[in-house]
Amino acid sequence: MAGPNDSCKGSVEGRVRRRAMAKDGAGAADPAAQLPQAERAYRRIEAAIVTCALRPGSFQRIQDLAALAGTGRTPVHQAVSRLAADTLLDVLPRQGLLVAPVELGRCRVLLGLRREVERFAIGLAAARATEGQRSHMRHLAGALRAAGDTLDLADFNAFDTRIDAVVLEACGEPFLENTLRPLHSVFRRVGWIWHGLATPGPDPAASVSAHLDVLDALADGRGEAAAAASDALVDLVGRMIDGLSLGAPPALLDSRIERY
Numbered sequence: 001m002a003g004p005n006d007s008c009k010g011s012v013e014g015r016v017r018r019r020a021m022a023k024d025g026a027g028a029a030d031p032a033a034q035l036p037q038a039e040r041a042y043r044r045i046e047a048a049i050v051t052c053a054l055r056p057g058s059f060q061r062i063q064d065l066a067a068l069a070g071t072g073r074t075p076v077h078q079a080v081s082r083l084a085a086d087t088l089l090d091v092l093p094r095q096g097l098l099v100a101p102v103e104l105g106r107c108r109v110l111l112g113l114r115r116e117v118e119r120f121a122i123g124l125a126a127a128r129a130t131e132g133q134r135s136h137m138r139h140l141a142g143a144l145r146a147a148g149d150t151l152d153l154a155d156f157n158a159f160d161t162r163i164d165a166v167v168l169e170a171c172g173e174p175f176l177e178n179t180l181r182p183l184h185s186v187f188r189r190v191g192w193i194w195h196g197l198a199t200p201g202p203d204p205a206a207s208v209s210a211h212l213d214v215l216d217a218l219a220d221g222r223g224e225a226a227a228a229a230s231d232a233l234v235d236l237v238g239r240m241i242d243g244l245s246l247g248a249p250p251a252l253l254d255s256r257i258e259r260y
Contacts, residue, residue: 041069041079049088049099050157050189052197057101057254060089065097086182088189101254104245107190111241114183115234121180122214122230125170126223133170137219140166141212153196156204157188163211167218187237194240198248210236 035043045065048054054068066076080097083089090098129137144151144159151159164184168177195204210233217226250257 037071037075038078041065041071041075042082044069045076045079045083046086046088046185049083050185051154051192052189052252054099055255056099056189056252057256058099059095060097060099062097086185088182088185101256102189102193102244102252104241104253107186107241108238110183110186111234111238114180114187114237115231117176117179117183118230118234119227121167121171121173121176122218122226123223124173124176125167126218126221126226128172129170129218129221133166134219134221136166137163137215141215141219144208144212144215151204151208153192153204156195156208157192160184160188160191160211163215167214170218190237190240190244193248193252194244197252198244206236207233 033040045054045068048068054060062073062076062080065080066073069076069079080089080091084091088100090100092098125133140159140163147155147159161184164180168180171177191207195207210229213229214226214233217223217229244253
C-alpha cells in the first residue's frame with residue numbers, strides 16, 4: 001500500500017480511518033460496547049492511534065475524541081490521562097492533545113526493554129498457565145491458522161491483542177500487565193505502519209508465524225522454546241523498525257512534517 005504524500009493525504013487518512021472504524025463497529029459486535037465508558041473510550045481511542053486513524057503528530061480536540069469514542073467528555077478525559085501515561089498522547093498546555101509521533105530511535109530503546117520484560121513474562125506464563133488458559137492458547141492458534149490468507153491487518157491486530165491478553169492473564173501479575181500493555185500498543189502501531197502503510201506493503205506471514213510459535217510453545221508448557229520464540233518475534237519487530245528507518249516516508253511517522 002502506498003504511503004501518504006501531499007497529493008493523497010486525505011485519501012490515505014480517510015482510508016485508514018474508515019478501516020479502523022469499520023472494524024470497531026457499534027453495538028453488540030463491538031467488544032468495547034459493553035464496557036464502562038472510561039474503558040470504552042480508552043480502547044477506542046487507543047485503537048485509532050494504533051491504526052493511525054489518528055495520525056502520528058496530529059492534534060486532536062476532546063470533543064472529537066468524544067465523538068470517536070461514543071462517550072461523554074469525562075470518560076475521554078480519563079482515557080486521555082491513561083493514554084498520556086502510555087506515551088501515545090502528549091498533553092500540551094494551551095495547544096491541545098498531540099498524537100505522539102513515532103520516534104524510531106526511542107522505539108529501539110523500548111524494544112530492548114520489551115525483550116527483557118516479555119521474556120520474563122513468557123517464562124512465567126509457561127509455568128503458571130492453567131489448563132483452561134492453555135486451551136485458550138490452542139484455540140487462538142487454531143483460529144489464526146484457519147484464517148489463512150483471508151486474514152487482514154485489522155484481524156491480525158485483534159488476534160495479537162487477544163494473545164497478549166491471555167499471556168498476561170496466565171502470568172497472574174498485574175505489574176507485568178501495566179508494564180507490557182503500553183509497550184504492546186507502541187509496537188502494534190509500528191507493525192500497522194510497516195505492514196499497512198509502508199511502500200511496498202510487506203507480507204505479514206512472518207509475523208503470523210512468529211506469534212504461532214509463541215502460542216504453540218506456551219500451550220505445551222515449553223518455557224525455553226516460548227522464550228526463544230518471543231526473542232524471535234522481538235527480532236522481527238527490530239527489522240520492521242530498521243525498514244521504516246531506511247525507507248518510510250517521514251510523514252507516516254509524524255504528519256507535521258508535511259507542512260514543510
